[in-house]
Amino acid sequence: MINKTERREHAQVEVTVDLVIFTVRDDQLHVLLIERGQEPFADWPALPGGYVRVGEHLDGAALRELQEETGVDGSRLHLEQFRTYGDPERDPRGRVITVAYLALSPDLPIARAGTDARAADWVPVEAVLDGQIALAFDHVLILREALERARSQLEYTTIAAAFCTEPFTVAELRRVYEVVWGFKLDPSNFRRKVTRAHGFLRPTGEHRSPEIGRPAALYRCGAARLLSPPLLRSSDVADAQFTTPALR
Known part of the structure; x- marks a missing residue:
């Protein structure tokens, strides 16, 4: 008592x-x-x-x-x-x-x-x-x-898609990572990693035609909630030639 x-x-x-x-x-x-x-x-x-x-x-x-x-x-x-x-x-x-x-x-x-x-x-x-x-x-x-x-959530979960309006392109998804992390990413490395991540992206079979360049494939977020393998903030996805100051 x-x-x-x-x-x-x-x-x-x-x-x-x-x-x-x-x-x-x-x-x-x-x-x-x-x-x-x-x-x-x-x-x-x-x-x-x-x-x-x-x-x-x-x-x-x-x-x-x-x-x-x-x-x-x-x-x-x-x-x-x-x-x-x-x-x-x-x-x-x-x-x-x-x-x-x-x-x-x-x-x-x-x-x-x-x-x-x-x-x-x-x-x-x-x-x-x-x-x-x-x-x-x-x-x-x-x-x-x-x-x-x-920032940490972007490494280990599929939460980055919450910033995107579906359907979206890999380039649009990459820009989310760049804006949140505060530095540029290598487009080829990023595309390879996110398209190989189990259940992260679901292709729609459709494409969006930009004003310049090739049509870009469109995706929706897949069923996965965790990124496997994770997409770490490391030099293997960063484009050192075009890095920008990170948000403090």
């Missing part, structure tokens, strides 16, 4: 959800940010999110907050929990633990703000990571770790 002294030592905790939503727009990796309409950090950009309601499941809270703050329907996104953040000083309102979600999707429409968000917009990830844009709370840390999670 817990006595009154022990009970007072227990932290009074609030629970929130925060969402890192990545998409590829204009050949850059973008993240969805809102402008906070309330204190603390009023007018600051932040990740979408909010408090979990009584009796509400975490996934349900994430989907609700996403819809309320940005107008984005999370049911059509790849959405997964990736970490919980509980630093006692992370929120000036008190002890707030947040469950962070990673979401991935093809090019999404312009977001609309709602509830306590004054604005919502897609922002290049690099603009945040290089310090051009400061985020509220510990959201830069959450963003950095979500990016690394997404």
Whole structure:
């Protein structure tokens, strides 16, 4: 039985959800940010999110907050929990633990703000990571770790297809890897690896004719969820002649 002294030592905790939503727009990796309409950090950009309601499941809270703050329907996104953040000083309102979600999707429409968000917009990830844009709370840390999670997922799972609108070409899929990883890949090596990966791509039998060059085969994502063999961020797929600075 817990006595009154022990009970007072227990932290009074609030629970929130925060969402890192990545998409590829204009050949850059973008993240969805809102402008906070309330204190603390009023007018600051932040990740979408909010408090979990009584009796509400975490996934349900994430989907609700996403819809309320940005107008984005999370049911059509790849959405997964990736970490919980509980630093006692992370929120000036008190002890707030947040469950962070990673979401991935093809090019999404312009977001609309709602509830306590004054604005919502897609922002290049690099603009945040290089310090051009400061985020509220510990959201830069959450963003950095979500990016690394997404990069790792591309190595071992078929999640890259979540950034593509089906049907897609191998070149379009390769561009997803390049944008997320932050460097160019050798086209021939990449094609060989992804087309040989068990269950990753499913040919449609159709082709897309570009303005210049040969028609490109079209694919859909196969049934596999894990890449076998994995596609590692290593020199055997990188094109050293055309490398670009990686996102920090």
